[in-house]
Amino acid sequence: MTPLDYEYLQKVLKDRSGLLLSADKKYLLESRLLPLARKIGVAGISEVVQKMKAGSEPLIHDVVEAMTTNETFFFRDKTPFDHFKDSVVPELIKARAGRRSLRIWCAASSTGQEPYSLAMILKEKAAELTGWRIEIVATDLSPEVLEKSKAGLYSQFEVQRGLPIQLLVKYFKQDGPMWQLNADVRSMVQFRKFNLLQDFAPLGKFDVIFCRNVLIYFDQATKSDIFNRLMKAQEPDGYLFLGAAETVVGLTDSYKVCPKRRGVYLPNTGASPSLAPGIGASALKPASLVGR
Incomplete structure (x- = not known):
């Protein structure tokens, strides 16, 4: 997986689900996506990215699905x-x-x-x-x-x-x-x-x-x-x-x-909605794509 592949996957995940994948999370991405690569019959993540860029919407969905954390249990944290x-x-x-x-x-x-x-x-x-x-x-x-x-x-x-x-x-x-x-x-x-x-x-x-x-x-x-x-x-x-x-x-x-x-x-009904300190309104981008 090249740095450009990782950058592309970061953007897709951020745009589709809000998931922020930091630079030190390559191992996580590889562990989640390599099984998906094998499932669709390609050699590695770079080939997955190529298919995504070619417009494979089902594959993009599968990638977001694979990267979404679904850990939960009954009465979690009590x-x-x-x-x-x-x-x-x-x-x-x-x-x-x-x-x-x-x-x-x-x-x-x-x-x-x-x-x-x-x-x-x-x-x-x-x-x-x-x-x-x-x-x-x-x-x-x-x-x-x-x-x-x-x-x-x-x-x-x-x-x-x-x-x-x-x-x-x-x-x-x-x-x-x-x-x-x-x-x-x-x-x-x-x-x-x-x-x-x-x-x-x-x-x-x-x-x-x-x-x-x-x-x-x-x-x-x-x-x-x-x-x-x-x-x-x-x-x-x-x-x-x-x-x-x-x-x-x-x-x-x-x-x-x-x-x-x-x-x-x-x-806090008496306060006007505000951004966190140091965050400008231009940092927020509306999302039109569905997902979590």
Whole structure:
């Protein structure tokens, strides 16, 4: 793979998915794309790039798919889900008593464990939410992982990662070596193909947004832009959940830290959306291509 090949792949990944591939990540690209090269019957990554440049849209899709990280598991990091269950949902039940509805967005939802974790929490609160309209929207770049998500079918290894045994017994049925989530829980989640570089307006407004462990792959300008647009997609008294290694600090004034709740942020409705320090508006480029 030549430096020009790597530069081309960096640009494609940035434009299609927002993924920022730094100069020291060649090993990662090679480990993900060499199996793809073998699959399509070419000698190496340079030949993959040639086919991409020739206009092979399916191959470009496969390259983006191969480079997208889909690591996830049920109740990942536990603490955010405890905050959601013990504090956020009770507060929203009081705040939304008049309209009796909740809308939740899981961005970059991968194979579905995160939105289904939230669905099980809400299922456990069924008595308090009787007569409420609950909408969980889960979005991802990859059609393949979205199909897996919809099926709600997980291996023994996947259900052993973070899923309490009492919830496994209560909400899953064993199907040979696999475990399938019950249909009533699956029906609580709507899965859609969507790209965080797209306009959020068609998705509507949300009370809670989970956007965890995806923004760490974007550059500062893209992170800042996404935070500012997330706030516009959120109710003024809503909640944003980020991953353990993520923060809004130094990137935007659109959100503020939620006291005593690690990883939870509140819309800063009194602030004007702003870019991170040192980032000019010209650094932000609108994306018209679909994906995560």
